[in-house]
Amino acid sequence: MSKLNVLVIDGGGRGHVLAWKIAQSPMVDKVFAAPGNPGIAKFATCVPINVTDIEALVKFVQENDIGLTVVGPEGPLDAGIVDAFQSAGLTIFGPRQSEVWLEMSKVRCKQLLQQHGIPTAKANICVSIGAVPAAIDLIGLPVVVKPDGGTEGKGVKICQTKEEAMAHARKIMVEHAYQTTGDSGNAVLIEECLVGREASIIVLTDGNLFVELPTSEDHKPREDGDKGDMTGGMGAYSPSPAADELAEVIRRDIIQKLVDACPGFTGVLYIALMITANGPKVLEVNVRFGDPEAQVVLPRVKTDLVPIFLQIAKADLQITEIEVDEQPCVAVVSVSGCYPASGYPKGKVIAGIEKAEARENVLVFQAGTKDGEGDNEGKVVTNGGRVLAVSAMADDIPEAIKLAYEGTSDISFEAQGFRTDIAQRPAA
Template sequence: MRVLLVGSGGREHALAWAIAASPLTERLWCAPGNPGIAQHGECVPIGATDIAALVAFAREQAVDLVVPGPEAPLVAGLADACAEVGIACFGPSAAAARLEGSKAFMKEVCAAAGVPTAPSATFVDPDAAKAHVREAGAPIVVKADGLAAGKGVVVAATVAEAEAAIDAFMRDRIHGAAGATVVIEACLAGEEVSFFALCDGRNAIPFGAAQDHKRVGEGDTGPNTGGMGAYAPPPAFTPDLERQVMETIVRPTLAEMARRGAPFRGVLFCGLMLTEAGPRVLEFNVRFGDPECQVLMLRLMSDLVPAMQAACDGVLDRFAVRFLPDPAIVVVMAARGYPGTPETGSEIRGLERAAALPNVQVFHAGTRAEGGRILAAGGRVLAIGATGATLAAARDAAYAAVDAIDWPEGFCRRDIGWRALSR
């Protein structure tokens, strides 16, 4: 098969690594890609949201399968544009991608499908939103309705903090139009888990769970980020819980989306809170998580390409995927200044030394190549992955690889996996 992967981050490097390993893959392109992805396929200079150029390239190269990594091209209609010219796309239509593109829509779908989630209210007027917060009290969660690169959520410990978030989103528009509408919901207590299911519009199969570390500082302190590390499998997410989530969350959501004429195909990312009353949906995403994707790919035994094709063809009921029993962990190395304004342009040395260590895989996220050197070109720059017979062994291997990298301008958390390791 001839495959076009869309995106340029660590998630896309992990997907490229898995796709290139498939005996079905005849040729792999990535748009726009990064220096790590270039080890597995050909990078082409097309932006991830340039829908017309992506489809034109796919037609010119007789691409069999388009695999979008990030959410933005899906919300912008990449799958629809591919369908118009008869090219399979592993991802939902723009109508179905609203599950991530609009948190208010996601809440509406959950209510219609009877999917358990936190009580919430949606506002377009900041004064009304603040009045609701004052009545409900804190802690409380304020979410920008639209896409905000993973930074549109504030878990407010006080009413004043929630009101400040409302002003920042709705009046200051720190996330642009994404914050014109806000969803305010009750703050749930429990353990967070990211669960993934492959979907073909009618059928769904489990595709593993992971736990990520969203806050920038050790001990889960500081501001939220796109993710500072992840591990899988999470001990708290038992096989019984997986069956419960499939029956009470994933399948009812698929049925409701089909009823609305927007069948969901691709990967459904269920952000869950494991509460005392059972699993509750915090959010839906319409693509693999980053850095969760990296740990899923490190553990995946099955061939990824036919699994994605089965989702496109509507035959997932005949399919199953298998994972290695060994745990996996990934540690994100970020540029100084992240999650604010990262310092870019610094050179990263020792990548080959790190990648040569046993059970280690180095994924590029925000890098660029210049004159034979690898330079930092973003906030989250590298994702250092490792597997091991135990999570502790995987952690030790990952941090040994981190220490083999010479990059004074970078930093990482040193406690990835702490929740599971402290059990």
């Protein structure tokens, strides 16, 4: 069998770890990434095509004998890239546009979970700001206020008072502060605030069978102690002991029911969970790999994922079990300046990546980076809020934490920030 050329559509940390994992497959000849980043460019060919320029991506795949395309972010999925590729007779891993609502509409996802008896938080759906006060009263404080549509992981807030909840609902519905895709400002969910331990599991499915990847936990708040503004993720670790203890329950009551509720869905189901005293409950469902969860999950997967991607792309999954490294993995994310607020600096030279990568069992996955220009030519510079993640594997979590922070300390750039307590939550 001839080897495949593979295209990864992504330019961030998730794309880096996906391309890195795919490049290890004996089935693969060349790896391309659109648009990629300087870290990916070390072992793959980066092409300057935007992730949502579907016409250009189809043309590139046709002209470069690409046998498999893997999509990282939700944007191109929501734009219909899978439909366009399939119409052109091209093999692509990911859900069709008609299936992306699972992530893009928290309201519809909540309705699906409720209709199929999948454990989740109690919630009221509000389509007008006037309906919010009664919804808050019905659920009871504290409440979680969520915008309906795709907001790139932002806009969810735990509110301790009715005034705080109303103010945040106005920010979503009246000011449209978080509107990025779809109808994100047209409705809000007022949810009960679940108490417990957050975890997640990534499932690959062809709409019939599924394969589970290792569990993980991430740290969304910007500051130590899980305080501060919500971000796309400041770090993660795998496995999640809390989720692993309830693996059979999660498989039976959540994963299987969700797959059964979405017949014909192909791609990734990223299931965010809260492990409560009453069992695991679904917080949300995404249709792509988590970031930075992928940076701790994929390094632990020993099985070649390329055959699984191909089988799912053809709606014929046959591999339903994978081999997982017993060693845990920890990732620490370095961010720029005032992230997650806007206005963080860009173009700052990053030093020490090679030093960190030289450490045994340490990996650096670049995200918001680019090649420097002018006086910085030949150097890597910052180009986003979340700049990179340092992942480390070891015999136990404390040693993996130590290695991840040693690698992080090797790296420096102006206005660098990171949390100092990743993977150090108290035992459940």
